[in-house]
Amino acid sequence: MNGILLVDKPAGWTSHDVVQKMRRLYETKQVGHTGTLDPMATGLLPICIGKATKVAEYISDDRKAYVARAVRGIRTDTGDTTGVVYARSDVPIPDNLDDVLRTFTGEQLQLPPMHSALKYKGKKLYDYARMGICVPREKRPITVTKLACLERGDTEISLLAEVSSGTYIRTLLDDIGVAAGCFFTMSDLRRVSVGNTTVDGSYTIEALEAMPFDARKSLLLPMDRLLDHLPPIHLPAKRLKPMTNGMSTRISFVVEKAPIYRIYAGDVFVGLGIVKEEDGTTNVCMKKVLV
Numbered sequence: 379m380n381g382i383l384l385v386d387k388p389a390g391w392t393s394h395d396v397v398q399k400m401r402r403l404y405e406t407k408q409v410g411h412t413g414t415l416d417p418m419a420t421g422l423l424p425i426c427i428g429k430a431t432k433v434a435e436y437i438s439d440d441r442k443a444y445v446a447r448a449v450r451g452i453r454t455d456t457g458d459t460t461g462v463v464y465a466r467s468d469v470p471i472p473d474n475l476d477d478v479l480r481t482f483t484g485e486q487l488q489l490p491p492m493h494s495a496l497k498y499k500g501k502k503l504y505d506y507a508r509m510g511i512c513v514p515r516e517k518r519p520i521t522v523t524k525l526a527c528l529e530r531g532d533t534e535i536s537l538l539a540e541v542s543s544g545t546y547i548r549t550l551l552d553d554i555g556v557a558a559g560c561f562f563t564m565s566d567l568r569r570v571s572v573g574n575t576t577v578d579g580s581y582t583i584e585a586l587e588a589m590p591f592d593a594r595k596s597l598l599l600p601m602d603r604l605l606d607h608l609p610p611i612h613l614p615a616k617r618l619k620p621m622t623n624g625m626s627t628r629i630s631f632v633v634e635k636a637p638i639y640r641i642y643a644g645d646v647f648v649g650l651g652i653v654k655e656e657d658g659t660t661n662v663c664m665k666k667v668l669v
Contacts, residue, residue: 379406380428380668381598382437384580387415387423387569396583400425403586403594412437412572412604413543414495418460421569422577430601432666433650436638437604440573441523443540448551448562450533455507456493457548458564469560471530478558479525479537482550487517491549520545535562538570573607601668602640602647609636611651611662615644622648622669626661629653638665 383404387396393411401409410431412424421444426434450471454461472478490496492507498515506513524540539547548564555562570577586594617627621643633639633653641651641662649668654661 379404379595379598380430380601382430382601382603383425383427383598384575384577385423385425385586386577386580386582387420388583389420390417391583392417393423396423396425399583400427400586405591410434413442415569416458416548416567418458419567419569421567422572422575422580423569424572424575424604427598429668432668433601433605436608436650437572439543440604440607441521441540441542442545442569442573443524443538443571444547445528445536445538445568445570446547446551446564447534447536447566448555449565450535450555450560450562452563453552453555453561454563457491457546457552458567461493461563465561467559467561469558470532471535471560472558475527475530475535475558478554479527481557482554483522483525485519485521488520488546488549488553489517490515491546494546518544522550534565540571573604575604600647605640605650608638608640608650609634610640610642611653612642613644613648613662615646618643618646618648618669621651621662621664622667624664626654626663628659628661630660633660 385396393414397409397411401407404427408428408431410426412426412434415423424437451467452463453465454463492512493504496503498513521542526538527535528538529536547567551562551564611633613627621627638650638652641648649664650666651662651664654663
């Protein structure tokens with residue numbers, strides 16, 4: 379049993395809670411998620427089952443889109459409304475908010491929040507934060523491809539943000555609030571897509587619990603479904619067995635430069651591989667065999 383399940387994560391659950399639940403529902407320990415959602419967040423959480431766990435890190439690398447709500451006038455230590463308020467502002471939301479949003483699109487550097495699962499000297503940042511300790515962090519490159527205001531009131535806004543993997547939306551909102559002079563703190567977050575896959579095709583925990591086992595099993599998507607951001611290499615069907623046995627395949631056609639590829643033998647998705655150029659020849663080598 380191998381594949382990807384699209385789960386609509388409920389508020390109050392950690393991503394690990396969802397993994398534990400799926401282990402029980404699918405009766406296997408081989409389950410993993412593809413990018414952490416904070417407990418307060420809801421929305422699309424792709425779950426990898428069986429051999430699909432081998433590609434989880436590559437699904438996590440794809441772009442993601444969120445709908446976020448933020449309240450005006452406060453900043454908190456966590457960047458969301460669950461935290462302690464440490465700054466306030468009476469400045470109204472500016473009329474030129476769209477102009478401010480435009481300055482936050484494109485490639486940029488973002489300082490990760492202390493309340494996050496990133497590690498410093500082997501310990502997660504939120505462990506330091508809970509002890510009141512602030513440790514050094516390096517800004518990380520992110521890309522914001524889309525940022526649009528969906529709703530706007532006197533005390534609250536709603537934004538659509540399409541971002542690269544590793545972007546902290548609550549930090550983005552906090553930075554926008556500082557730039558706008560009115561302060562924003564995230565009050566709600568929903569992930570609406572991962573790559574080209576949207577939350578519309580996902581299933582709630584309650585719906586999955588109500589299904590018989592075979593019905594749940596039928597919901598698993600092919601392992602390459604969420605890997606369309608990786609370029610494909612198509613080999614003849616006869617190369618299936620050699621490739622699964624660790625042999626490389628020489629190719630004569632040109633492929634786009636990439637660190638990793640989806641490898642197919644005929645119509646079969648073999649797994650993920652790399653391209654090596656040696657002595658004037660180009661060879662495809664497997665990195666993750668999934669058949």
